[in-house]
Amino acid sequence: MARIDTNVKSIRYPVPCDEKLTLLARKLKRTKRQLFIEMVDYFYRSKKDPADMNDEMLKSDLSRMGNRLVGFFRTQESELLVPIHGMTEEVLGKTAAVKGELKRIKEEHADLAKLLRENTKHAGEQLKLLTSIFDGLANKEEMRAGFRRIMEGYIKEREALGWSPSSGKKDELVRRFRQQIDKL
Known part of the structure; x- marks a missing residue:
């Protein structure tokens, strides 16, 4: 073939x-x-x-493409960038407000901590004072009981010795003695 x-x-x-x-x-x-x-x-x-070295068709295609791109960017700017910028400004404003509140809360917390330390110190001092008062009361009761024992011992001894005053006077003396010890 x-x-x-x-x-x-x-x-x-x-x-x-x-x-x-x-x-x-x-x-x-x-x-x-x-x-x-x-x-x-x-x-x-x-x-x-x-033969067309300037190529008008190419220029017009490029011009149309440029116009489309500019239009696209303008649309994106108005639909996306401007709202995003507004939201960003709003968030920044709220962030500044929150920072101010946090600073105020921190200062109040420091003041409250100081007040709590002072109150704790004062309560400790009050506790020491109350403890010493209760200790004193306990000692006072012990002293009364000791005086009572002493007095009862004195009375028994006196009875044993047999003093001559009358029994009513003896009882009056004992009663007064007991009252004076109770008043301690």
Whole structure:
């Protein structure tokens, strides 16, 4: 079967253009034929005019893209950034208020701690005073009991000796003696 050559067309172009095409093909690592086919496909699909060096279509596409991006950023700014900024300001304001409250609470806590220390010290002093009073009362009761024993011993001894005064006078003396000891 004979092979049919699909490469039946040829193009003639000047030598300086061939030099440029050769350099471009080397740079892009393609053959001149591959590069030419790709250039034709590119201009066919993009509908660009290779003679138009300014490429107005590209400029208008870039301009439209820039306008779309600016519009997108403005939308994002109004829908997201401005509300977020407002919420951030609100949170910062509340944070400052909370810091002020915490400082006030800390100062009050320090004042209360100082007052508690003073009250604890005062209560300790009161406890010592009450303890000494109760100890004194206990000692007083012990003294009364001791005096009572002494007096009872005195009375028994006196009875044993048999003093001559009358019994009523003796009882009156004993009663007065007991009252005086109780008044201690």
